[in-house]
Amino acid sequence: MLDIIKIRSKFPILSRKVNGQDLVYFDNGATTQKPQVVIDAEANYYANENSNVHRGVHFLSGLATDKFEETRNTIQKFIGAKHKHEIIFTKGTTDAINLVANGFRTLLNKGDEVIISEMEHHSNIVPWQMCCEQSGATLKVIPLLNNGSLDMIAFENFLTENTKLVSVSHISNTLGTINPIKEIIEKAQAVGAKVMIDGAQAAAHISLNMQSLGADYYCFSAHKLYGPTGVGILYGKEDVLNELPPYQGGGEMIKEVSFKKTTYACLPHKFEAGTPNIAGVVAFKSAIDFINELGLSNIAKYEEELLQYATEEVLKIEGLKIYGTAKNKSGIISFNINELHPYDIGVIVDKLGIAIRTGHHCTQPIMERFNIPGTARISLAVYNTKEEIDICINAIIKAKQMLS
């Protein structure tokens, strides 16, 4: 059993006031708050360890490099990757998807097909549109069923020998649906396609093992795992990453540079051009340590309990409709109340100190699919409590009264 009061005490921001009220933070899908250990690690790096990585022979450069590489080891274990050099540091999920999509521009030809889904975040749509436009490949979109899960029959019908890549999210940031990615990976790989999984909403909530999952690529952002902004992970299988052309050129990613021919460095450096966010990467380790200490399975169990409670309670509000009612769901509740605009609800509950997200959540195709302007969204993290859910629901009821 997790001691939530103790966990909360580690997050300084959770004791601040917003609009004169205690902060209730339910926008964890956008970004989670940071525990003191992460804040300290970032400050300590600049205070005591700062230097550039992989460059100098001097003491500090060695120290910074060791710290940086320690995070890579930690991530390797955290996601069960076979090799350390299969872990690439990026700026975030968006950057990781762009890295892969950019490489595929030259790997794809006319007649090839890329499959994504209707529930994807814009970050997992636009890079593929750009990639297809430039390579002449065709983009296919797996439709959604009414409960917000993927139409797996349509997906299977899309799969042919022309399918070169499938990129879908592990968990929908808007609907909370947990997709059957293992099945997707196996079926896509059976026709010779590579599979990329956008794990932005999953890595903090579900324990991962790349070797048993078998994904070719998997990515996520540190800032949604209690870590710093500006850091992300791209995992790729060794041979798959070796085949992928480099993304950005520059320092660190080369073996030899001459004006006749430049050769590229080995993994992971081939994809890590330029000075990275070293402080962020170093502090990310503290975030993973924090998660490991609690145990992802404990976190998942607690969040499941919160989700169930929150779902039951919000449904007591008359006229409230939840978007995303798949059987297998993560801690995200998107809803609308009658004809009320989600924006109006968000503005009023904000005044009561509650942070929820309103709008299209960077998933406009979902909004079009359900013919709505947006939703209000509650997204959970391990530090949330049932009391906070009660406060939030009372605020939503208050907003509904004011607006109706």
Add this chain to the structure above:
Amino acid sequence: METIKEIQEEIIEDFEIFDDWMQKYEFLIDLGKELPQIEEQYKIEDNLIKGCQSRVWLHAEEKNGSIVYSADSDAIMTKGIIAILLRVLSNQKSEDIINADLSFIDEIGLKEQLSATRANGLVSMIKKIKLFALALGKR
């Protein structure tokens, strides 16, 4: 006819009686509900104001030397805010609208009530209102 300045003063007085944000919001919501709706034919892309989280349409026409606005939004709070703006600026001379000093917005604490993105929306609305006045005034 009341001047822009006079109407602003009235609104400031209206807001003085409210003790807290809740009452201000309730007032805005009531105003929003009363806002005369724009005619369907004017709810077009050209009349849509960019920079708002909710959709806002604004239409203007000239009547007897004054500019008359109508507007709508899919969010009530936003409608309330436009309703206040239009109470001040609709039915005025184009020149007066363009040169209007809208200090009442700060005085009633409207901007404080809005986050940065929403304050942007307010700025976009004012800009569009003034642009219409400029375009119609020239004719």
